[in-house]
Amino acid sequence: MPSILILEFEPAYLQLHCAGELARRVEWAVASLKNCLVCPRDCGVDRLADKFAVCKTGRYAIVGSYFAHFGEEDCLRGWRGSGTIFFSGCNLRCVFCQNYDISWEIRGQAAPPERLAEMMLELQAQGCHNINFVTPEHVVPQILEALPHAIEGGLRLPLVYNTSAYDSMESLRLLDGVVDIYMPDFKWWDRELARVYSKAPNYPEVARRTIKEMYRQVGDLELDERGLARRGLLLRHLVMPGSIAGTREICEWIARELSPETYVNLMPQYYPAGKVGPNLYAEINRGIETREYAEALECAHAAGLRRLDAREAARGKRLM
Numbered sequence: 223m224p225s226i227l228i229l230e231f232e233p234a235y236l237q238l239h240c241a242g243e244l245a246r247r248v249e250w251a252v253a254s255l256k257n258c259l260v261c262p263r264d265c266g267v268d269r270l271a272d273k274f275a276v277c278k279t280g281r282y283a284i285v286g287s288y289f290a291h292f293g294e295e296d297c298l299r300g301w302r303g304s305g306t307i308f309f310s311g312c313n314l315r316c317v318f319c320q321n322y323d324i325s326w327e328i329r330g331q332a333a334p335p336e337r338l339a340e341m342m343l344e345l346q347a348q349g350c351h352n353i354n355f356v357t358p359e360h361v362v363p364q365i366l367e368a369l370p371h372a373i374e375g376g377l378r379l380p381l382v383y384n385t386s387a388y389d390s391m392e393s394l395r396l397l398d399g400v401v402d403i404y405m406p407d408f409k410w411w412d413r414e415l416a417r418v419y420s421k422a423p424n425y426p427e428v429a430r431r432t433i434k435e436m437y438r439q440v441g442d443l444e445l446d447e448r449g450l451a452r453r454g455l456l457l458r459h460l461v462m463p464g465s466i467a468g469t470r471e472i473c474e475w476i477a478r479e480l481s482p483e484t485y486v487n488l489m490p491q492y493y494p495a496g497k498v499g500p501n502l503y504a505e506i507n508r509g510i511e512t513r514e515y516a517e518a519l520e521c522a523h524a525a526g527l528r529r530l531d532a533r534e535a536a537r538g539k540r541l542m
């Protein structure tokens with residue numbers, strides 16, 4: 223069965239909070255900012271002293287925007303939206319970044335833990351179905367630090383960790399039992415392409431390792447009786463022009479190493495942005511073609527994947 227009914231829902235983090243384990247993790251995570259190895263960049267800068275490196279983020283998270291988002295998958299947006307918090311800064315350097323202004327440049331408000339907690343509670347008060355942390359890889363300690371404040375303020379929504387998968391294993395250990403829904407975007411299969419387009423040659427092996435760990439923690443995506451995501455893994459993959467992202471290999475890996483029941487969203491919405499233009503990275507200066515999306519769907523079916531996001535697949539087919 224692709225989905226499981228869950229009539230009663232309690233977010234994963236409540237138990238850890240009550241047991242005092244969340245407080246211990248916060249202490250450890252914040253101290254780790256002194257010599258930052260929070261993500262696989264391993265910069266080693268002292269973020270407690272507000273120093274920063276690749277992610278351009280010092281002591282506090284910077285929030286570009288937060289709002290009820292209706293563009294996410296149906297199981298996240300529901301009818302009241304996904305409570306999305308977009309973090310500014312990023313540990314990848316994707317040349318085609320569609321959030322270039324907040325990821326490469328830094329825009330937004332610094333959010334100390336109390337303020338970040340308030341944002342979560344505001345989104346809950348608006349009726350959002352979940353709290354969706356977008357680009358969180360470099361601010362895991364800051365998210366953890368804010369969480370007890372939010373819980374004390376009444377937060378009870380599931381947490382969505384919306385990541386590029388360029389995470390450290392230590393971050394994932396800290397998030398075990400905290401995150402309800404992992405939503406990694408598996409971007410690249412090939413090291414050289416990851417180097418050229420995201421400036422991270424070790425991205426493929428990092429993503430394979432971290433996504434397996436995410437799956438170990440939460441398993442296949444479970445929906446409640448209303449079709450809302452409650453716990454599990456929702457994996458995204460952006461189909462690229464010329465199929466350069468390695469869609470076939472990624473689909474085969476998902477079916478083989480995770481499960482054919484993995485919920486997968488093959489995203490057709492690539493468009494040139496960021497540094498891409500007629501004179502730079504011209505080979506990806508176009509949207510994907512209809513046959514490229516059709517091939518991506520074929521790859522997923524051929525690999526045996528049985529839970530493709532229906533709305534995005536239909537959207538991709540409409541391109542055809």
Ligand code: SF4
Binds near residue numbers: 264279
């Ligand atoms: S979180 Fe930022 S400072 Fe820390 S290792 Fe990653 S990119 Fe470097």
